Amino acid sequence: MARVSPMDIYKLLPGLNCKECGEDTCMAFASALIERTKEVMDCPPFEKDEYREKGQKLLELMTPPVKEVILGTGERAVKIGGEEVMYRHELTFFNQTALAFDVDDAMSKEELEERVRYISKYTITRVGQDLRYDAIAIRSKTGDATKFGDAVMTVCENTDMPVILCSLDPDVLEVGAGIAAERRPLLYAATKDNWEKVVSIALDNGCPVVASAPGDIQALADLVALLEDNGIQDIVLDPGTNPTGDKFGETIDQLTMLRMLAIEEGAKPLGYPILGVPAVAWMVEEDPIRAGFLEASITAAQIMRFCSIVILHSPEVWSVLPNLTLRQNIFTDPRKPIKWTPASTRSASPTSRALL
Numbered sequence: 572m573a574r575v576s577p578m579d580i581y582k583l584l585p586g587l588n589c590k591e592c593g594e595d596t597c598m599a600f601a602s603a604l605i606e607r608t609k610e611v612m613d614c615p616p617f618e619k620d621e622y623r624e625k626g627q628k629l630l631e632l633m634t635p636p637v638k639e640v641i642l643g644t645g646e647r648a649v650k651i652g653g654e655e656v657m658y659r660h661e662l663t664f665f666n667q668t669a670l671a672f673d674v675d676d677a678m679s680k681e682e683l684e685e686r687v688r689y690i691s692k693y694t695i696t697r698v699g700q701d702l703r704y705d706a707i708a709i710r711s712k713t714g715d716a717t718k719f720g721d722a723v724m725t726v727c728e729n730t731d732m733p734v735i736l737c738s739l740d741p742d743v744l745e746v747g748a749g750i751a752a753e754r755r756p757l758l759y760a761a762t763k764d765n766w767e768k769v770v771s772i773a774l775d776n777g778c779p780v781v782a783s784a785p786g787d788i789q790a791l792a793d794l795v796a797l798l799e800d801n802g803i804q805d806i807v808l809d810p811g812t813n814p815t816g817d818k819f820g821e822t823i824d825q826l827t828m829l830r831m832l833a834i835e836e837g838a839k840p841l842g843y844p845i846l847g848v849p850a851v852a853w854m855v856e857e858d859p860i861r862a863g864f865l866e867a868s869i870t871a872a873q874i875m876r877f878c879s880i881v882i883l884h885s886p887e888v889w890s891v892l893p894n895l896t897l898r899q900n901i902f903t904d905p906r907k908p909i910k911w912t913p914a915s916t917r918s919a920s921p922t923s924r925a926l927l
């Protein structure tokens with residue numbers, strides 16, 4: 572798909588050069604929209620009836636082929652997706668891959684609190700940027716809705732990070748969504764078997780939804796169409812993560828195909844952020860060191876291959892640090908080299924400081 576040019580945008584602007592948007596001219600505003608330093612509605616004349624239709628057309632024109640989805644609320648809300656190009660050098664990538672870490676409802680309250688606080692507070696500074704973890708994925712391991720609700724409550728009391736509620740049982744999801752509704756949790760997941768109930772929970776609580784159809788892109792597109800037709804606007808795609816053998820190669824191929832279909836073919840049902848689950852490494856490796864290495868490798872591949880969010884199990888710094896660095900390198904803007912004063916302080920959480 573051809574990229575939108577400043578002239579395409581300019582044609583839809585009011586053309587008043589009134590400076591109300593903070594730019595000197597409408598053309599400068601068009602460039603700012605391309606750079607995403609301004610938004611369409613930063614042009615106040617679009618609120619007037621005479622420009623409303625043009626404004627609507629411009630909003631449609633400016634919607635990126637991969638829709639941007641916001642997880643969570645407040646200061647720690649995370650934007651995922653919103654990408655326009657396949658490769659960073661063609662423009663830039665806008666929203667870095669979010670790193671989510673799992674907890675589950677079989678953990679004791681004390682274990683849960685300790686792990687959540689660690690994930691929430693972890694920060695390491697590299698070339699002047701603070702690198703942090705982004706979200707907590709709460710898994711229903713017991714299948715018990717009451718235990719899941721208790722776990723969701725404990726997580727929400729101990730962090731303001733976005734949360735992902737993980738269960739294929741809508742009754743379990745419903746309890747968690749009710750408790751965490753204020754922070755707009757991501758529901759994982761709607762499938763061909765449960766989507767109607769999950770849609771109902773999402774609409775009641777204003778939640779984004781993961782559409783899950785492992786290994787089948789057509790089934791994923793069909794499921795997304797069902798969610799869209801029933802009022803879900805914020806969707807995340809889960810094409811499945813196979814951790815080993817030929818199936819791992821298929822996983823990576825499908826990630827590439829999904830992004831190509833969205834960006835180069837304009838396939839609208841696939842124009843959403845993609846989710847990967849490197850934590851599946853822990854299902855095939857019992858040894859925690861081997862599992863940590865496998866998880867880190869899968870994470871690297873999925874960051875490189877267009878996943879907008881990944882769910883990990885190990886928050887250990889030796890396992891995650893290489894991918895924090897990889898992510899930082901990929902998601903800095905190639906048009907703006909990082910500027911950093913060597914005298915800037917180097918800081919890290921206590922755990923990572925020991926390794927620096």
Ligand code: SF4
Pocket residue numbers: 584585586587588589590591592593594595596597600613614615616
């Ligand atoms: S506010 Fe709108 S009309 Fe006025 S200069 Fe900016 S883009 Fe042009």
